[in-house]
Amino acid sequence: LQTDVAIVGAGPAGLMLAHLLHVAGIDSVVIDNRSHDDIATTHRAGILEAASVRMLETPGIDSRVHTAGHRHDGIDIRVDGISHPLHFPDLVGESVWLYPQNEIFVDLAAARARTGRPTFHSVTDTRLSAIDSESPSVHAVTEDGEQLTITARYVVGADGSRGPSRASIPDSTRQRYFHEYPFAWFGILCEAPPSHEVLVYSRSPRGFALISQRSESVQRMYFQTPPGTDAADWSDDRIWSELQARVAGPDGFELKTGPIIDKTVLPFRSAVTEPMQHGSLFLAGDSAHTVPPTGAKGLNLAFADVAVLAPALIAALRDADAEALAGYSQTAVARVWKAQNFSYQMTRMLHTDETADPFETKRSLGELRSILGSEHGRRYLAECYTGWPQG
């Protein structure tokens, strides 16, 4: 197959890029090692920055973000049982949207299908070649066992943190920055009404808890656990009493409980690969960077990459102007580090670290109180949470 842009990865980043290119008359072929249903049923974060929502409003996507999603004008940060509401429109004139990542995927996959251009799912043995040249290729074996070779002018690696694209950049020309945390999250989906109007981020002596939502009848909640926690060790009763203990306070806040329909333990790490490009290959989203889940920056960061990369590819392919493309990594990576800092800071301020000395526990509480106790601090937090300009 011959195309303009070969896109490795049919998650939200790869499919959003494919759509923006299509709208500009640029062809692409997309492949993914997962099946459509596999991606559609993997539960990820659910908070969208306003700029990500605007990308979903691109003609032809017909996203359900405004019908099935919910605008959220703030969050509540609980510190040892005391509520600290933040109102984003008052603080920074912005809002965020609750709309789960797997629903975004369903919207984008449907939009892709309507363009009639190919997406190959469940491929194996994906390999990139000749990325130093002006006609790089992507090779894979299709679900039917046929050898697939896609030759393109550019290749985009949007294949997540474990995909093969990043490793195609020679070791000697890339650097990987990595940070590990002594935390994991236990995530549940449950059948219950919402416990609060907005998301609740709670710091408590027992550890962090996040009360999020999905719909009127399904809720998403998380609590900090040590890495290596086995979901099977946690009965529903034990989960509910731990979650409740971590949000309890003098205001009598009580979680609305119900049957737990999904239990997952999420790993925690930060990583950045620089540069995010080499020759004719460009990385976007988790293939180049991973953030811990606190603050829900992962998908928003992937969309911000695409917001820079799509116009740069269009300028190069349609107008023979490759200047923006040459500067892609430099532009994207500046925002990546802002999100890394915010995700790290939120994680450190809200979790309790049993491996750290008591000084760190008190210091991080002091940091949280400094921010929440100041108008400037609340504005800073609201600005980070609602997102920085994309380019």
Ligand code: DHB
């Ligand atoms: C969700 C996940 C997050 O990590 C977060 O910060 C907010 C919401 C979620 O899954 O709803």
